[in-house]
Amino acid sequence: MTSQATNLDAWIRERLFAAVPVGIAIIDDAYDVVYANPAFERMFGGWKGRKCYDVYKDRDTICPKCQGGATFRDGQPRVSEEVGRARDGRVARYIKHTFPIVDDEGNIPFLVEMSTDTTDIEWLRREHQALFDQVPCNVSLIDKDLRIVRANQRILDKFGDAEGRYCYEIFKGLDEKCEECPAQRTFTDGQVHTGHSLVHSRDGRPVHFQVTTAPLSLADGQTELVMEMAVDVTKTLQLEDDLRIAHAFLEKLVSTSKDGIVAIDESGDVTVFNPAAREILAVVNGRQVSASDLAEMLPPGFLAQVRSGPGHVLLPDTTVTTLEGVPIPVRLVGVRLDDGERVLGHAVSIQDLRARKQLEKEKLDAERLAAVGQTVAGLAHGVKNLITGLEGGMYMLNTGLKKGNSQRIKQGWEMLDRNIARISVFVKDFLSFSKGRRITVAPTDPPGIATEVVELYATRAQELGIELTHEAPHPVPSAPLDREGLHECLTNLVGNAIDACQMSEGEGGTHVRVRTFEHDGAVVFEVEDDGCGMDYEVKRKVFTTFFTTKGLGGTGLGLLTTRKIVQEHGGRIELESEHGEGTTFRIVLPRDRLPALPDSVPAA
């Protein structure tokens, strides 16, 4: 024996026992631990003078299934999986190999027990098992023949015993493998693959799975098994579908809307500009609309007002401007879009008012034409009265001359004189009415006009003992009006009211009240008298012919002129009158029908 071999022998005898990472203990037949190595002590703690069951398992008596006892009896080595108590008092798992030490007479005075600590491995294994079984998807291990090697609890619960069966058979009830098989692809290239799988549940519902296959290998490049994970995405797909339909619905709604719809995201970028918006603002298809384009098209300050939200901003009658500078009348609604606290952006709805404006214009034109028609019809009546007056004068003159009746001659001359004078007034009035002038509007203070007219008539009213007043109890904002035209209207109405007072029989005929106020979005001028009033026939005729009840004093054109001016403003005249009770004329000018201010005139 060489000294080297001697040294090795000594090392094995003296040092190997201490060096091995396996806990080794020698037990005698009274279950006393008689010897143990450092690895054992690290696992179970101090052992000297203690029984094995005390050291291993913190017990007072021999373990029920004592492996050592069995080996003492039959001399067979054993391997067992044990649960004991570690040095720190925690549960320890270990694998124990038990060997008998047999003496020359065949007796077994000692056992060698070698314990490998598997606590950490066991924890890992259990974690993986829990993951495998409890992860919310079907997990299986599949071999190259596409047979299921292992299946998690979910699969076992759903499909029963799966192991050893083909995956396509158990999952889909097919006789051969699927056309698209991600597991097959993973076996081929060793990569992770995903696929979609449609199966039918037991009650026939379609169930969609998102399938992921991952390679499992024990050696590089060699895929032994594939782990297949299938997640039920039926609900997700349904939600996606619902979302897609909702989105398509909204998209359709926006794209087919007659109104222009524009949306701006939080950073100001234009994210929606629907076909109607393109149409109204004359933006060609394909032309991107930038934030600055939009700001140029919308009325100045509108977007800032919308941004300052909350709530919506409504401009019922405003103008947008195409990029070529063409003004378009529109109704604008702007709204801030938010999701609770978070501002998502802003949306603007643009309603094209061109068609409506055109209709309104046509209606006004039709009203004007009708007025002209009625005027012409009335003209004949006025002329006939004048002719009769002239003929009367001629008759009186002729018969007076024939009879030598100087009184009648005088009356005839006077009659001719009066009627000729009347013709010139009539012609002048008629020309001013028929030619008219287009009204020109400027920002005007409505009560101011009424005040002027009342001042104009103050002296005459006072002379006649009529109390003429003007009231504007509440402020009336400025409006685009033809000052001169409305002055003429009020002059006519106040003049008529004073005349009516004079014609009053008996009581009354002492007050003319003018009021200016705002009502229901309209500027209203009201002229009320307690004069003679009008009966039904007069009311019916008052605007329709050259109608006068003032004998030689009137041409019948005042009210027609008044109505013409009021209609040019898009307004109307209302009349309330009871015979003997007085009359109220009301000029109603809805603000949304008033003519637009010319661009050069700044809004007041």
Added chain:
Amino acid sequence: MPKKVMVIDDEPDIQMYLMAALEDGGYQTCSLEPGASVESVIDAERPDLIVLDIMMPRRSGISIYKRLRTSEAYRHIPIMLISGMSSAKDFMPEGFRALVQDDSMPLPDAFVEKPVKISSFIEAVGALLPD
């Protein structure tokens, strides 16, 4: 005894003209002065015919017409309406019905269009007032 014709017209010139023509035709005349009521004049003057202009101050001729035609005391007096509003052809009866808006109202006994052709006027009066 000459027949009496009452002339009611809002235009003094026309009233004077028609009265002069009627007097020249041999009729007596009377008229409605401002402030007087139609009934009081009829009661005082007892006219055989009333010539009534449709347009009148304060109340139109149609109101007077309706009042007289619905009154037991006056409905027998013939009434001739005069107006420049429409031709005789258009007035009887369509124009009259449109103006009166009351189908129960009888048509006037005659209608004369302004300007008045005096010979036809006197002729029409004569037809309503035979000797």
